[in-house]
Amino acid sequence: MSAVRKVEVAGDNSYSIEIAPGLLDDGACLAKPLRGRHALIVSDRNVAPLYLERVHASLTAAKPQLSVASFVIPSGEHEKTLARFGECLHALAELGATRDATVIALGGGVVGDLAGFAAACWMRGIDCVQLPTTLLAMVDSSVGGKTAVDLPAGKNLVGAFHPPRAVIADTAALRTLPERELRAGLAEVVKYGAIFDASFLVWLEQQADALLARDDEALAEAIARSCGYKAEVVARDPFERGDRAMLNFGHTFGHAIETEQGYAGTTGDGLNHGEAVAVGMVLAARLSTALGRAGSADADRLQRLLERLGLPTAIPAGLDPQALLARMRLDKKADADGLRFILWDAAGAARIVSGVADEAVLGVLAQS
Ligand SMILES: NC(=O)c1ccc[n+]([C@@H]2O[C@H](COP(=O)([O-])OP(=O)(O)OC[C@H]3O[C@@H](n4cnc5c(N)ncnc54)[C@H](O)[C@@H]3O)[C@@H](O)[C@H]2O)c1
Ligand SMILES: O=C(O)C(=O)C[C@@H](O)[C@H](O)[C@H](O)COP(=O)(O)O
Numbered sequence: 001m002s003a004v005r006k007v008e009v010a011g012d013n014s015y016s017i018e019i020a021p022g023l024l025d026d027g028a029c030l031a032k033p034l035r036g037r038h039a040l041i042v043s044d045r046n047v048a049p050l051y052l053e054r055v056h057a058s059l060t061a062a063k064p065q066l067s068v069a070s071f072v073i074p075s076g077e078h079e080k081t082l083a084r085f086g087e088c089l090h091a092l093a094e095l096g097a098t099r100d101a102t103v104i105a106l107g108g109g110v111v112g113d114l115a116g117f118a119a120a121c122w123m124r125g126i127d128c129v130q131l132p133t134t135l136l137a138m139v140d141s142s143v144g145g146k147t148a149v150d151l152p153a154g155k156n157l158v159g160a161f162h163p164p165r166a167v168i169a170d171t172a173a174l175r176t177l178p179e180r181e182l183r184a185g186l187a188e189v190v191k192y193g194a195i196f197d198a199s200f201l202v203w204l205e206q207q208a209d210a211l212l213a214r215d216d217e218a219l220a221e222a223i224a225r226s227c228g229y230k231a232e233v234v235a236r237d238p239f240e241r242g243d244r245a246m247l248n249f250g251h252t253f254g255h256a257i258e259t260e261q262g263y264a265g266t267t268g269d270g271l272n273h274g275e276a277v278a279v280g281m282v283l284a285a286r287l288s289t290a291l292g293r294a295g296s297a298d299a300d301r302l303q304r305l306l307e308r309l310g311l312p313t314a315i316p317a318g319l320d321p322q323a324l325l326a327r328m329r330l331d332k333k334a335d336a337d338g339l340r341f342i343l344w345d346a347a348g349a350a351r352i353v354s355g356v357a358d359e360a361v362l363g364v365l366a367q368s
């Protein structure tokens with residue numbers, strides 16, 4: 001097996017992220033973070049036929065006394081709902097899960113967020129182990145402990161901060177990931193360069209073809225570096241009271257698009273999360289320029305990189321700027337004083353900015 005890359009997330013609830021091909025077959029690695037006798041594997045209908053049996057077999061071979069059940073949802077953002085969350089809790093009840101039980105999230109960010117939220121709430125909080133199978137989940141959603149479900153009114157409106165006990169990313173799972181989902185994950189990878197490190201954007205420009213061709217080494221490096229950036233900010237600000245909010249670059253616009261489209265991303269007639277974030281990052285960069293904070297050259301360059309990675313960079317036709325602005329008012333960064341945006345002074349230098357005039361936001365939306 002290739003060497004395992006490890007990233008540690010420090011803090012009161014420290015945990016490690018392990019990254020390597022083949023980890024889903026490594027029973028010892030999967031069983032190590034499990035404490036009790038019960039485990040519920042949460043997955044979706046695309047991922048379960050590919051990987052669930054293997055995870056089940058690896059776990060029970062390593063820990064025969066374990067009682068393992070599974071809960072499988074249909075795939076897609078529109079399934080990240082309170083109703084599925086409730087069903088997941090019922091599955092835990094049926095399993096007889098005690099407080100030392102573990103919820104195992106096997107899938108992309110939808111499964112990870114839903115399963116993590118169920119773990120946060122069952123008996124006021126049990127362990128969750130994240131086994132991310134999309135690039136987006138490996139670089140972002142499995143790390144940091146944000147768990148949630150969506151409401152028709154807005155993305156991730158109901159949730160909790162509940163850090164995972166471990167993150168185990170089997171990069172071999174990326175071989176079955178649809179092309180569109182690989183590109184969506186690359187959007188969140190680009191985000192780290194955009195907010196924290198312009199030199200990472202240069203690396204991404206150099207590695208774009210290798211990443212799209214799923215070169216193992218390039219992907220493993222992108223995942224480990226992304227987790228490193230996220231681990232650092234999450235360790236110092238686990239509850240998003242300060243600069244963790246920078247991870248929301250592109251999300252004020254992106255979440256508004258996803259909500260306005262009714263979470264239709266995975267069915268093909270809307271943008272998925274990564275795609276919406278790609279558009280949102282370009283709009284945030286353009287807004288920074290419109291407000292005189294940054295020049296336009298970096299925004300142009302960001303847009304070119306995202307386009308090269310096959311991502312959308314403009315608002316989909318038919319979305320009304322006023323409706324999008326109205327959606328943004330339920331963004332979790334907003335407060336009594338109004339909207340707050342993550343903008344940048346330049347590539348790699350993001351800032352949290354309050355008091356942005358509606359007219360400026362509408363102006364950028366109108367030009368997209
Ligand atoms: N908690 C966080 O910090 C955080 C961070 C970023 C995104 N998110 C959330 O993550 C979600 C998006 O996650 P996503 O992009 O992984 O989407 P997703 O979970 O919908 O997965 C995308 C698609 O890929 C399929 N799939 C997953 N792994 C596969 C594999 N290995 N082979 C074949 N098919 C596979 C899924 O069934 C689905 O159809 C959004 O809900 C977003 O809000 C959360
Ligand atoms: O971990 C974070 O913090 C993030 O903001 C990561 C984002 O990529 C992710 O989409 C997150 O779920 C958005 O959080 P929200 O608080 O805006 O719902």
Ligand SMILES: [Zn+2]
Pocket residue numbers: 140188251273277
């Ligand atoms: Zn995101």
